[in-house]
Amino acid sequence: MITFGPVPSRRLGRSLGVNNIPKKVCSYDCVYCQIGKTKLLSVERREFFKIDEILKEVSDKSRNSEYDYITFVPDGEPTLDINLGQEIKALKDLGKIAVITNASLLWVEGVREALHHADWVSVKLDAARKGTWKKIDRPHFSLSFEKVLEGILEFSKQFEGTLVTETMIISEFNDSEKDLVEIAKLLEKINPKTAYISVPTRPPAYSVKPASDETLDLAYVMISSRGIDVEILSKPEVGSFEIGDDPKKGILSITAVHPMRESDLKKALEDKGYDFSIVEELLQEKKLEVLEYGGVRFYRKR
Template sequence: MEDISSIVFGPVPSRRLGRSLGVNNIPPKLCSYSCVYCQLGRTISYSTERRQFYDPKDLVEAVSRRVEEIESRGERIDYITFVPDGEPTLDVNLGKEIDGVKSLGIKTAVISNSSLISLEEVRSDLSESDWVSLKIDEIDAKRWIRINRPYGSTKLDDILEGIRSFSVEYGGYLATETMLVKGIQDAGDIEKIADFISSLESVKRSYIAVPTRPPAETWVTPPDEDFINTSFQIFSEILGSDKVEYLIGYEGDDFSVASDVIASLLSITSVHPMKKEAIEKALAENGYEWSAFEELVNDKKVVELKYRGETYFMRKIRTR
């Protein structure tokens, strides 16, 4: 049996998935996209052809050994997540591998760029997973090409129709993720993306993300906080605020205990913008004055924003 233990990594903290054990089931930077914001840099090898990269039995055995090692230390794993350096659905054995690791009694997740979702066999493989995230950065073809830089003859209309079909067929937890890039999307785009997501059958959560790590292209930067807040409010109005979250912070320090009210508010504003009234109420109920939260503003840890006459606060995006 080939030693492929290095393709299993973690567990790592994930806001979406708790403690996630990663499976890198694709060789480095083999992808159907070369997204301008990718933290792994430009794509080395483009492909839209599904094929075998590892023997499924070897992969499942490598995951099993790592799970046994982690559990022997008394550590928890919430999800086994297929989140490789490229697009996971390029792996023709993905369905078999998901089915194999599910025998370990841990939920599975796949984070996909959606590029192959028009293929029935891809939708079938993804349906094996308990949790699936599909990328929807744009529904305008020109902007999609500019952001995601797809390979070959891939067509956005086919992808969107595939997403629609999957949302009907899938019985698990379906999430979407939309990356905001400064200078590409505007409020009209965000509304159209939200309208498309609202037309899907079974989306449980829609994440709004921004580049927080060094991107493939140096010109890529996050939009300002005002645009991010506007995007959040548009998504919330169309999809419902209970379905929308930010992905703008660093996973490792965005978890806090409820007893630490100030830290909790900082954590919450990394996920949802909070109205000033809601913050004042939380502070008062726990014996704090507004000045305690105002320190976060003065320290530039949170930023004050306006939307439709309301005052919101969100965690400031950290840049490097």
Template sequence: MYKYLFGPVPSRRLGISLGLDLVAPKTCNMNCVFCECGVTQELTTERKSYIDVEEAKKEIKDILKTVKPDCITFSGDGEPTLSSDLGEMINWIKDNTDVNVVVITNSGLLHDKKVRDEIKRADIVIPTLNSAIELTMKKINRPKASISLKEIEEGIKALGEEFTGKIYLETFIIEGINDSEEELNALYSFLKDVKYTKLQLNRLDRPGTEKWVQPASFERLDFIKKYLEEKGLHDVEILGKFHIAEQEKIEKNDELVENMKSKRVYSEEELNAIYK
């Protein structure tokens, strides 16, 4: 029985992504309005161990006998940097497998040097910055009160200076909230001095926590991409639909798929896009 693994997930940016969840369900330092995993039940910034590390390692060794993912992604329905086992698990995967490691984070704990040191061997880190204006960030992310925009920006900037892998910086666009010229100018003013590989514009793809959050139109995303590029930001891209060739589809492991579906809603179209 798999307790910590799920998927592989059809990821629009990572391909065939095997998910690894290191925290308790719905445990996070934010309660984002767009979260596809539902409302945060445990809002905390305390880092601790949530898993049996040896059992997680056994699960990975077992599944890699039959599944060859493009990457193992630390994600799930909580914030992975809340796990004090994160560094050990990343190091073990890098030392014992040939699979790329990805860490998806809301950036709330990146100001902590210990956290940045623990993820330094990852191949890709995907940090989020949804607004460079404090009031808007708090409206969208609804973080634990102790988390500030200043800390988030300090963490993202430090990651860019220290991390040797790829940084796919994500901005989740909600029309009418963080897509005005004031918002985009603030985002540019911060990011022009930040080192990153790509700036990825994301939109709601599955039902979010708050029903009023609707998918941004691709027309609006295209406007934002061009606006930021004209200001001077590089490698801005819009996340599109997941697609792999028919011959690259994989066999379905029912248990892992059920684990995946327990975390968020997946359409039949998404499942058919990755599984034979």
């Protein structure tokens, strides 16, 4: 399934998700990625689904759903989809469009052009120093840090919608004072509407630890003192997940992108009158896996 949810989003309210990149194809292999290690590290922009297929699925799903945004937030990097601009333009009649991108391809004019049609864009900014970027985001070998930063700055000057940034802070990766100062300086140049600072709230791809609360507070002070609105996202989202009328498909489509807490999964099933045996079946069929993080059980599509 290309669409999922709607799901609760800490930044967007109710988000109707569009998974326009299947099977974890990404230009990064971030140490904290919640959907696992990157299976295909790539910077090649191409077609993953036919445009009509995406439009039909989103249009069908939108009819029975209440949402604030249609959000391109795939199982990989959304700007690798060569048709992204056309899809955004075509879907605008159905609601506001958000895109959550790792920003690694913003130096490509076609990517900036595609994103200009969106209403809300979130760009990743985990590092302002090359060594830190390589360590935390584990980029494709062909990417140049300088070009990635140029692309972000260029886009920030041109984009007329709402531009926000997201910075994940990981202990011993990008939480040194030097890293935080450089990130704050760069954010001042980008001047996003809001700079979101976050820590992993779902199981990360590699064995890493979130930054401490003290570090998050320090980052908050450093960035906000430069006149940027900052929000810290260190708690999970609150709200119900919509699994639709085919619960197995619904669970798999959400957990491909958002590993779900057991409590959220139980609630989503109860809302539709189903019990937890559906999850047991998916586990037996080896379509779902269980992960533990912070003392909580999560379910993720295998």
